[in-house]
Amino acid sequence: MSVKETTVAIVGGGLVGSVMACYLARRGYRVSLFERRPDPRISMIDGGRSINLALSNRGWKPLEELGLADEVEKLVIPMRGRMMHNEEGALTFQPYGREGEAINSVSRGGLNQLLLTKAESLGISLGFESTVADVDFEKGILLFADGSFFTADIILGADGAYSMLRYQMQRTERFNYSQYFIEYGYKELAIPADKEGKHRLEINALHIWPRGKFMLIALPNLDGSFTCTLFLPFEGDCSFEQLCSHEAITSFFREYFPDALEVMPELKEDFDDNPTSSLVTIRCFPWSRGKVLLIGDASHGIVPFYGQGMNSGFEDCRVLNELLEKHNDDWQKVMHAFQEQRKPDTEAIADLALANFREMRDLVADDDFLLRKKIEARLYELYPDKWIPLYSMVTFREDMRYSVAKRRGEIQQEIMDKVMKQEGFRENWESADFSWVINELAGRQ
Amino acid sequence: MSVKETTVAIVGGGLVGSVMACYLARRGYRVSLFERRPDPRISMIDGGRSINLALSNRGWKPLEELGLADEVEKLVIPMRGRMMHNEEGALTFQPYGREGEAINSVSRGGLNQLLLTKAESLGISLGFESTVADVDFEKGILLFADGSFFTADIILGADGAYSMLRYQMQRTERFNYSQYFIEYGYKELAIPADKEGKHRLEINALHIWPRGKFMLIALPNLDGSFTCTLFLPFEGDCSFEQLCSHEAITSFFREYFPDALEVMPELKEDFDDNPTSSLVTIRCFPWSRGKVLLIGDASHGIVPFYGQGMNSGFEDCRVLNELLEKHNDDWQKVMHAFQEQRKPDTEAIADLALANFREMRDLVADDDFLLRKKIEARLYELYPDKWIPLYSMVTFREDMRYSVAKRRGEIQQEIMDKVMKQEGFRENWESADFSWVINELAGRQ
Known part of the structure; x- marks a missing residue:
């Protein structure tokens, strides 16, 4: 079956569903997108209240590939660092990365509307107020709450952390699943x-x-x-x-x-x-059953403390598109390759997001932690290709897999533990020689 | 509300559901038991094929409390140890415990029939071919697939590893759940x-x-x-x-x-x-929502490699009955106390069951492992109250919590690792002095 003859149904018209819809429409697929809620461009689903997210490099790259960067640029406010407020209201600023590096505050609603409009302009059929009640994984049939059906060659579940498609998948044989x-x-x-x-x-x-x-x-x-x-x-x-x-x-x-x-x-x-x-963490495997594949929060919902929920979901879309290219749109191969490749990366960001909560609520106000951050910033300045702080690898290095970032972060932390234990180091670190640190790091990779 | 005015609905007429029904009927509750399958005493649900289980001390104790020990005795065959068959058909026998200690092979079907007959004789209403489709946790209403309803003051979900009540509970707020x-x-x-x-x-x-x-x-x-x-x-x-x-x-x-x-x-x-x-491991928490409490495999399904699935479920029933006694049948208190007490114990046996698979399929044929078992048997003989092998604590010590057995087992394993590393020990262990081992164990508890 050629791409042009292949019907893809996407369940979920949120951020990830609409980005994936755009990718697939550009490849030539016949795409139908189904969303449980009303069209957010007509009815304000969040009652006018703005919920905002931090868009960073892994999220930007797919938007650039889809030619949306300029339009999204108008919606965002760059945030160059953390501004800490202590109990007396005194402020301390910690830059997130180097000069020019920032994460971007963006309204979920505004971005979603832009993406839906883009999807529509690519000829994607949008069905709002369409609640999926059941699915036939092998035949590719969606049954909706109003009794209607839709048959597709491929069904993507981008229906979020409380995914109905995953809920149905959970009743199939040997489906590993956890919600914590x-x-x-x-x-x-x-x-x-x-x-x-x-x-x-x-x-x-x-x-x-x-x-x-x-x-x-x-x-x-x-x-x-x-x-x-x-x-x-x-x-x-x-x-x-x-x-x-x-x-x-x-x-x-x-x-x-x-x-x-x-x-x-x-x-x-x-x-x-x-x-x-x-706040929930969702883990499951496999991500595909028959003609259905889960993406985004549906397969790997994470807590928000690394600002990577949307970014990891957009990265899913980019990786899925790359694999379609690589395997000539052979979905059997692509679904298998996608879950094998993405599972370890999404496990890594799920773990990092849980760990970062402690850092945000607790350690950012800790002297020892702040000194570590300063030393890491110095190392990054001195050896920009060798010592990249974990936050920067996750946030600004879209070319590095989450699983690799996590592993490198663990090695760097072990080395930093040694650094911090050196006698007299706290007093004299600004004049210290760090070449042994870089040698040790090189030896561990 | 008095016990006599309290209606308890039990969903699931398997082993755990029928044992719990008997306990509650003896306490004076009005008990109704609902089972999805037909009455196994009329239609042979497993087509005549026998599925057997290993009944051990934790399972016996509740049966004794219910006055069923003599009847069950007639259904079982004691198994005093493992008989290993190697690839040439040569046999090696490893006793499970000490003289007189055995686990008991029993037919699931036969035991279930006996328990249902006992339940019926206690005035419990049995409803077969009753499939629960939905539940109202707060109001205590069961909705069945045929459209009928049943309202109860308390609902117990004893409907197994693929529990419908738990499946519904999973959609409620902050319900932690995993199936692996x-x-x-x-x-x-x-x-x-x-x-x-x-x-x-x-x-x-x-x-x-x-x-x-x-x-x-x-x-x-x-x-x-x-x-x-x-x-x-x-x-x-x-x-x-x-x-x-x-x-x-x-x-x-x-x-x-x-x-x-x-x-x-x-x-x-x-x-x-x-x-x-x-083969699945089910973990979840909480176990109760509103008027509903999960017991047995519904809240803690485990793999069969420690022979503790049924035994842990029967122990649930005994503990729940003890707590009803202790808290004067105040179910709010009892449900809370039950899940707090049982959760760590069922986590422990879930972990032990997974770990025992390796022991059964692999280590029982390993020389080093067999030597350890011999030494542990010797220690048990010399110091019967101090060094109890993990298998014996789990299987024969119904007075010891699973979580305590697991922790003591870990300590004993660390000490055994030291024992095995001693120079010349393998050759001379039969004449070795083990008093230091017991001292070290005492120091760690």
């Missing part, structure tokens, strides 16, 4: 623009209020506001359970986030109106 | 009785043909036959995938299990007729 929730929930809150429509905090930064067992973060929006996210345990001391009155909320913010409280006039309303959501 | 399949499948085969109705192999043993990457086992039945189980990888060299013709099957058995082949006249027919089944 962390003890923390999150709630979105807002810092509105000031009276002149300007940002009330430094615009080109991701703001963090790290407090050990919990944290608040804020990402800038184009309209002058920031979207904040409070990450807090569900139960116990300092938990969502405890914040059950306006008084408790205000006094909690006054104690831990006094400078944020000053710029959050709608805190109490936001707290009441916005849900407390949970 | 090993790369091996299994197939049941038979060694029929000889012409005089006698057993063709030693009756009081669990027979093992360990072959490194795979194995065959056989358990005795009352009718003179043995039920064998072949554990083999699904794919690759020496796999079910490879055994695709009668020729391939016979030549595989001739090479690896020649003495078994001689007593398996129906091998080819069995191989064709019996399914190749998969």
Whole structure:
């Protein structure tokens, strides 16, 4: 069957589903995209509230390949580093990478709308309010909640962490699956623009209020506001359970986030109106059954602490497209190769994302940790091709697989442990000779 | 609400469901038991083929508490040790425990029928061919596939590793869940009785043909036959995938299990007729939602290599009954206490069962391993209250929690590693002084 005669149904019209749809339409496939929710370009699904994400290199590359970089550029605000707020409101800035390197705050809704419009312009049929109820994996048939059917040669499940296609797959033979929730929930809150429509905090930064067992973060929006996210345990001391009155909320913010409280006039309303959501890691294998392949969060939902959920999903699309090219659109080969190649990489980013929560909420305010970061920055400056900090490998090196970044990060951490144990090092590190460090690193790779 | 006014619905009329039903009926509850399959006392659900299990101390204790020990005694065949068969058919016997200690081969079907009859005699209402389609956790309503409803104050999900109640629970908030399949499948085969109705192999043993990457086992039945189980990888060299013709099957058995082949006249027919089944480990938490509590395989399905699937399920029933007693039948308290207490124990046996597969298929034929077993038997003989081999703690010490047994086993293994490294020890162990071993063990507990 030629590409032009091949029908691909994509379940899920979110970010990953629409990017994959564009790739496939450009290859010549007949693509139909089905989305459970209404068209977000008509009805504002998130009630006007902006949820923003950090777009970094692994996400940019596919957008560039699809010719969307210029348009997306207009939607983003570069964030060049972390701006830490301590309990007195004092600020410390830690650059994410080197000069010119930044991650980009982008509205999920705005980006999704752009991608859907692009998909439509490529001739993709868009079906909104289409809820999948069941699937025949071998015959490639989708059954919808309204009783209608759709038959496709290939079905891609891009229907997110709570994927219906994966839920059905779970009942098939020998499907390995896990869903693990962390003890923390999150709630979105807002810092509105000031009276002149300007940002009330430094615009080109991701703001963090790290407090050990919990944290608040804020990402800038184009309209002058920031979207904040409070990450807090569900139960116990300092938990969502405890914040059950306006008084408790205000006094909690006054104690831990006094400078944020000053710029959050709608805190109490936001707290009441916005849900407390949970944070899950999804792992499964295989990703394909018959004519169906899972991509994005459907096969590897991760926690948001490395800012790689969307980026890893877009990378899935790029890799899948590369494999279609390599294997002449032979989907049997491609599905197999895709899951074999991507599984270790998505496992790596799932683990890194869980580990980074500790770093964000806790270690970024730790002196020892900050010194390590400075030394790593120095090493990176001195040996830019040899010592690349883990954060940079994950965020800025789209040519390096997640699994490789994770492994190199582990080796570098072991070496840094040795460095930090050297006598007198803390006092004299600025004049230290690091050549042995690089030799040791080279010997371990 | 008093116990007599409390309705308990049990979903699943297998071994665990019927034992729990008996406990609750004795406490005075109104118990209704629902089972998807027909009544096994009328229709033979396994087509007359016997599937047997190893009943050991943790399973006996609840049966004794229910006054069923004498009746069950008539159904079992004690197995006092492992009978290893090598590739030439030579036999080696390893006792499981000390004099008088044995595990017991019992037919799943026979035991289930006895338990259902006992349940019925206690006034429990039995509903067969009742397939649960959905559940309301908060209201305690079961919806059946035929459209009927049943409302209960408490619902127990004893519906096995592929539990429908757990499947529904998985869609509720913050439910941690995993299902992991090993790369091996299994197939049941038979060694029929000889012409005089006698057993063709030693009756009081669990027979093992360990072959490194795979194995065959056989358990005795009352009718003179043995039920064998072949554990083999699904794919690759020496796999079910490879055994695709009668020729391939016979030549595989001739090479690896020649003495078994001689007593398996129906091998080819069995191989064709019996399914190749998969082996899963189920972990989840919490085990309760609203009025529903999961027990047995539904909350902790394990692989069969420690012979503890049924035993751990029966232990669930005993513990749940103890907690009802302790908390005066306050189910809110009991459900909470049950999952907190049992979760670490069932995690421990899940891990031990996975680890024991390697021991059974591989190590039991290893000289070093056999020497360790001999030394451990000696230590057990010399210090019966201090050094108890892991297998004995799990199998014969129903008063010791699985989690404690696992931890003690790890400590003992570390000490045994030291013992085995001592110079000249292998030659002279029979005259060695082991007092330092016991001192070290005491120091670590």
